[in-house]
Amino acid sequence: MHRIYNVLVKLSGVVLKSAGIFSPKLKEFTEGRKDLFSKLEGTIDPSKEHLWIHAASLGEFEMAVPILKMLKEKYPETKTVISFFSASGYKNKKEHPLVDHFTYLPLDTPKNAEKFLEIIQPKMAFFIKYDFWPNFLNELKKKEIRTFLISGVFRKDQAFFKAYGKWLKESLKAFEHFFVQNKESEDLLNSAGFKNVTVSGDTRFDRVAAQIEADNRIDFIEEFKQDHLLVVCGSTWPEDENLLLDFINSSSNIKFIIAPHEIKPEKIQKLEAGLQIPTVKYSDKDGKQLKDYSVLILDTIGLLGRAYSYANIAYVGGAAGTSGLHNILEPATFGVPIIIGENFSKFPEAERLRQLAGLFSVKNSAEFSAIMNKLYTNSEFRKKTGMIAGHFINSNTGATRILENYL
Template sequence: MRNLYNVLINLSGLVLKSAGFFSKKLHEFTSGREKLFENLTAEVKKDQCYIWIHAASLGEFEMAVPVMKMLKKNYPEHSILVSFFSPSGFKNKKQHELVDIFTYLPLDTKKNAQAFLDIIKPEMAFFIKYDLWPNFLLELKRTNCRTFLVSGVFRKDQFYFKNLGTWFKKSLKSFEHFFVQDESSATILLENGFKNISVVGDTRFDRVAAQLEIDNKLGFIEDFKENEILTVFGSTWPEDEALFVETINRSKEGKFIIAPHQIKPEKIKSLTDSIKIPVLTFSQMENMELSDFRVLILDTIGLLNKAYSYADIAYVGGAAGKTGLHNILEPATFEIPIIIGENFNKFPEAQKLQRLAGLYPVKNKEEFAEIFNKLFSDKNFRNQTGSICGHFINSNTGATRIIENYLQKN
């Protein structure tokens, strides 16, 4: 099976390159890797020590941020190199104060893995959550690089725990230590012969908790909100908007901020056209009296985290359809009650917060209107629900500290 995998991964490079003619995303995937080794060779300094962090995309990068802060503190003489698998991750994080070099991860061939590691020669490697590649892992083991999995999540039905995946499971032995999110993941690893495990939780809790320590002020939101109840709809898709637009249009009070996941002009126009009360987009704000409008659409990126700090109620998108629930921890850290769509069975943090009564899933616009109106009209209920969210964050921080303690002792 391993030989078959290597044949298929080599063939996939040719297939993806051809497919790039028909798909913009696949074109970005292949074109971004064309001069990967040439660019790496130019950027990597031969006399510098590197720590390699691999993240599939932006979500995993955010999970890595608190770990990178810890590494910078404890290993100030090292540089940090971050690799992304997806174009969305690489395009949106081309620079960051904690990162010295950004790169795509090349396809997982033996040749690529050897060439990649020969250039950067990392002293430590950290894979975030789940994006595991057997040839890279085996090459890391061959070169005796200390390799760790951070915020790992495992399920019994994953390929490497099945009969055909035995060869893949062997590559997991490359990890010096597994820092997993939950007891279930630890149990699965134990059942498969691994003992080098610590249950630490999700580093995203550390990441979002740190948001409280920075300046979250956005003057334009203060002007827009005035003293009204503000609802922030974050990372929404059309399926989400179908749940709440009617409630917005019927509202007589309150202010609303919508941050769509896709900010393509045609998507923004469609959303704007569906709203029947005074609405303004971020790109139209100049010289406008913001208090005259009741809906503000953020047709830009990078403001949602701070926007949540002004919210009284939050709706987090992605779970009304099949695209996947976006980050509920960002609003939760500001002690805000949360509403989401119904498809969240693969998101344990949402399931836990629902059981605690800090989060409410809805199936349709009628259910959305019911819970929204209750949160809007009942201040005590709103505050109590928000407090549950804040406590949920506070009680789950500390994953990074456990990782730090392990590195200091070993």
């Protein structure tokens, strides 16, 4: 099976190059990996010690930030290398004060894995949540490099726990220790013979909890909000916006910030066309009296996390369709009641917060309007729900400290 996997990976490299002609995303995927090794050789100083952290995409990178901060404090002379599998992750995080080198992860072939590790020669390697690449793991084991899984999540339907996935399970032996998010993951690993497991939780809780201590002030949001109740709708997709628009268009005393997940002009224009109350875009805000508008569209990136600090209620997008629920922990850390769509079965933190009554799931615009009306008119209910969300964050921090104590 491993040989078949290697053949398929090599074929995928050929296919992806051709597919890039038709898909801008696939083109970025392949173009970004051109001359990858020569670029690394030109930037990596072999006389320095390096720590390698792999994140599949931007969400996993955010999970890695508390780990990066801890590692920089613990090993101040060591350089950090972050690898991304996805183009979106790499594009959006080309610079960060805690990262010395950003790179794409090469395709998972034995030769690529050997060359990549020869150049970086990491003192330790950290994989965030998932994105298990067997050839890289095998090479890490071969070179006896200390390797850790951070905030891991395992499911019983994964190949590791099937008869045909024995060769994949073998690659997991590269991990010195598994730090996982929940007891279910620990039990699965134990059943597969791995006892080097600690339930540490999710580093995202540490990441968002630190946001409270940051400077979250945004002058133009203060000008826009004034004394009104503010609903921040973050990372919305068209399916989410279909749930929101009826209520938004019928509301006169509530302010709304909408931060679409995709800020392509045609997407923003379609959203604007559905809004029937005074609306202003971030890109057009200069010189305007923002207090006179009811909706502010954030057609930019990098402001949503701080915008949640002004919210009285938050809607987090992704679960109204099939694109995947976005980060509910960012608004929760500010003690904000949260509403999401109905498709969140693969997001255990959302299910736990829903069970605690700090989050509400809606199937349609009528259900959204119903819970919004209750949260709007009943301030005690809104306050209690927000307190539950905030406590949920505070009671789940500490994953980074557990890793630090182990190291």
